[in-house]
Amino acid sequence: MENEQKKIAAYIYDLEPAEGNAQQEIPLTLLVKRILETATYHAENWGVGYSTLIKENRAWVLARLAIEMSSYPGIYDKYKIETWIESYNKHFSARNFCFSSPDGKLYGYARSIWSVIDIQNRTSVDITTFRHIENNVGEKDCPIAPQSKIKPVNDENPIIYPIRYSDIDINRHINSVKYIEHILDMFSMDMYDKNFIRRFEINYISEARYGDKLSFYREQLAENIYTSEIRNSSGETICRGRIEFSKRN
Amino acid sequence: MENEQKKIAAYIYDLEPAEGNAQQEIPLTLLVKRILETATYHAENWGVGYSTLIKENRAWVLARLAIEMSSYPGIYDKYKIETWIESYNKHFSARNFCFSSPDGKLYGYARSIWSVIDIQNRTSVDITTFRHIENNVGEKDCPIAPQSKIKPVNDENPIIYPIRYSDIDINRHINSVKYIEHILDMFSMDMYDKNFIRRFEINYISEARYGDKLSFYREQLAENIYTSEIRNSSGETICRGRIEFSKRN
Numbered sequence: 001m002e003n004e005q006k007k008i009a010a011y012i013y014d015l016e017p018a019e020g021n022a023q024q025e026i027p028l029t030l031l032v033k034r035i036l037e038t039a040t041y042h043a044e045n046w047g048v049g050y051s052t053l054i055k056e057n058r059a060w061v062l063a064r065l066a067i068e069m070s071s072y073p074g075i076y077d078k079y080k081i082e083t084w085i086e087s088y089n090k091h092f093s094a095r096n097f098c099f100s101s102p103d104g105k106l107y108g109y110a111r112s113i114w115s116v117i118d119i120q121n122r123t124s125v126d127i128t129t130f131r132h133i134e135n136n137v138g139e140k141d142c143p144i145a146p147q148s149k150i151k152p153v154n155d156e157n158p159i160i161y162p163i164r165y166s167d168i169d170i171n172r173h174i175n176s177v178k179y180i181e182h183i184l185d186m187f188s189m190d191m192y193d194k195n196f197i198r199r200f201e202i203n204y205i206s207e208a209r210y211g212d213k214l215s216f217y218r219e220q221l222a223e224n225i226y227t228s229e230i231r232n233s234s235g236e237t238i239c240r241g242r243i244e245f246s247k248r249n
Numbered sequence: 250m251e252n253e254q255k256k257i258a259a260y261i262y263d264l265e266p267a268e269g270n271a272q273q274e275i276p277l278t279l280l281v282k283r284i285l286e287t288a289t290y291h292a293e294n295w296g297v298g299y300s301t302l303i304k305e306n307r308a309w310v311l312a313r314l315a316i317e318m319s320s321y322p323g324i325y326d327k328y329k330i331e332t333w334i335e336s337y338n339k340h341f342s343a344r345n346f347c348f349s350s351p352d353g354k355l356y357g358y359a360r361s362i363w364s365v366i367d368i369q370n371r372t373s374v375d376i377t378t379f380r381h382i383e384n385n386v387g388e389k390d391c392p393i394a395p396q397s398k399i400k401p402v403n404d405e406n407p408i409i410y411p412i413r414y415s416d417i418d419i420n421r422h423i424n425s426v427k428y429i430e431h432i433l434d435m436f437s438m439d440m441y442d443k444n445f446i447r448r449f450e451i452n453y454i455s456e457a458r459y460g461d462k463l464s465f466y467r468e469q470l471a472e473n474i475y476t477s478e479i480r481n482s483s484g485e486t487i488c489r490g491r492i493e494f495s496k497r498n
Contacts, residue, residue: 017299018285018426020419022459029415036267050266051325075419076300164434165441166278170269170324177267185413189459192414210271210438 007138008084009042012102015073022189025072026079028197029181031099032065035110036176038081039095048130057119062112062176063092064147066201069099069108078102084138090126091115093133096142109144119171150203150240153229155217159186162213173207174238183228183241186218191245195224198246208238256387257333258291261351264322271438274321275328277446278430280348281314284359285425287332288344297379306368311361311425312341313396315450318348318357327351333387339375340364342382345391358393368420399452399489402478404466408435411462422456423487432477432490435467440494444473447495457487 013034021027043049043060053059073079080102086094093114099107116125127133161182169175180202208214208230217229224245230238262283270276292298292309302308322328329351335343342363348356365374376382410431418424429451457463457479466478473494479487 016286016289017419018282018289018424022414022417022419022421024419027415033267037265040265040267165271165436165438166276166430166434168271168438170266170271170273172271175267181415185415187414189414189417 006045007136008082008140009038009045010080010082011038011041012078012080015075015077015079017075020075021192023192023196025074025196028067028184028200029177031067031072032177032180034081035065035067035083035097035112036062038083038097039112039114042083042095046132046136048133053116058116058125059119059171060114061117062204063115064113064201064203065110066112066144066147066199067108067110067197068144068199069197071107072196073099073101073107079107082140084140085133085136086111086142087137088127088133090128091124093127096140098140098142109142111142111144111147113147144199147201147203148242150201150227150229150242152237153217153219153227153240155219155229158215158217158231160213160215163208163210165210168210173209176204179204179230179239180241182214182216182230183243186216186228187226187243193248195245195247197243199242199244201242203240205237205239206232208232214238255294256385257331257389258287258294259329259331260287260290261327261329264324264326264328266324269324270441272441272445274323274445277316277433277449278426280316280321281426281429283330284314284316284332284346284361285311287330287346288361288363291332291344295381295385297382302365307365307374308368308420309363310366311453312364313362313450313452314359315361315393315396315448316357316359316446317393317448318446320356321445322348322350322356328356331389333389334382334385335360335391336386337376337382339377340373342376345389347389347391358391360391360393360396362396393448396450396452397491399450399476399478399491401486402466402468402476402489404468404478407464407466407480409462409464412457412459414459417459422458425453428453428479428488429490431463431465431479432492435465435477436475436492442497444494444496446492448491448493450491452489454486454488455481457481463487 082098097110167174167178213233215231228241331347346359416423416427462482464480477490
């Protein structure tokens with residue numbers, strides 16, 4: 001990995017056989033893990049990563065994510081993730097990603113929106129006060145639509161799911177990637193055999209905790225477009241997702 | 250990573266914040282992913298990895314795994330995984346693992362038993378015919394008890410679980426690590442807050458497929474020892490696990 005400080009950082013991975021999904025490709029959940037990981041690496045490089053922020057009881061929180069892929073790396077394919085900050089204001093930082101093969105084949109892009117919170121009082125921290133942030137904005141095209149605000153989902157028959165040990169992250173909330181796993185698991189293997197996920201979006205709205213039960217809702221908006229929503233047992237919305245499938249050739 | 254061909258291969262990882270569990274440590278499931286990954290890397294190095302075997306419709310199959318840990322790497326800890334072949338015969342290869350920090354603190358060990366099968370006719374392939382295998386046996390201590398054969402588990406009230414898309418691996422079976430996740434999810438957060446997993450064992454017995462429902466059984470054998478069993482909807486045993494907890498200080 002190229003770890004030196006750069007406005008646009010690049011990291012290279014291999015897709016190992018044990019990591020592949022049934023379609024012999026990188027699972028979207030693993031791609032999102034890599035998104036979180038490379039965002040963390042890059043932030044660490046200029047002193048605003050987890051290890052620095054946690055000393056002041058602060059943490060980055062992912063608010064929105066949109067991923068658009070024309071294809072996915074397969075088993076043993078190498079893939080490059082480039083990441084850079086597109087812009088920032090007091091409340092949010094916009095970080096983009098480009099996925100390609102090291103020899104230049106483009107897989108897709110992602111856009112993410114982050115805030116920084118004070119863990120104890122749950123208030124937002126002013127990102128513009130971060131040292132060096134103005135020197136760390138990268139300039140690179142990210143030709144996919146911005147994140148949208150996903151509308152409430154109508155579904156009379158949600159799936160009820162008791163939160164499990166493996167859902168929980170170091171902050172005692174549900175792991176951001178686990179929500180995506182639960183959303184993707186609302187679709188059948190046949191759906192994934194016939195289609196790939198062309199665009200995926202998630203809005204993280206509030207936090208679910210161990211001990212609660214979640215309800216998973218799903219709604220079809222068009223032939224190939226679905227939205228989904230996860231609520232806690234009090235009916236509060238935890239997150240909403242939107243999936244656009246595209247037929248495999 | 251040190252990738253050159255060696256009888257004892259060593260790989261170094263970092264535990265990223267997004268990878269940690271609620272106890273701020275490496276999840277056992279991620280440790281097993283690393284076990285599978287380093288086994289694959291090492292086998293690739295001498296031409297018996299996935300990429301070579303799959304051309305002849307063959308694959309390594311994990312039969313048994315035992316892990317014993319005195320402690321676990323925490324967030325941002327670096328951890329070294331050493332792996333070597335201890336022995337082999339026609340039907341099985343025994344591969345061991347040692348987990349430590351790069352500066353020499355020992356975390357624990359693992360023992361694994363693998364076979365090679367012909368994917369099409371599901372028959373066992375003679376491992377002794379692999380070129381170079383006799384030159385790739387490593388000599389290093391692995392001071393933990395061998396894998397045991399776990400007995401059938403008695404439980405009147407199994408949890409019923411419909412297999413989901415994210416459970417499935419590239420061979421269209423349930424991912425080996427997902428079984429472990431399901432077994433660990435049979436215990437509460439409180440159990441993991443008060444205890445760590447000192448020893449974990451799993452026997453993989455037969456394969457479960459998408460579309461089936463699984464039953465999860467659990468039995469307490471001693472104050473800190475549990476066994477678990479996963480069966481398919483025909484009542485066939487898919488795998489059995491054994492967990493020995495140890496109180497945290």
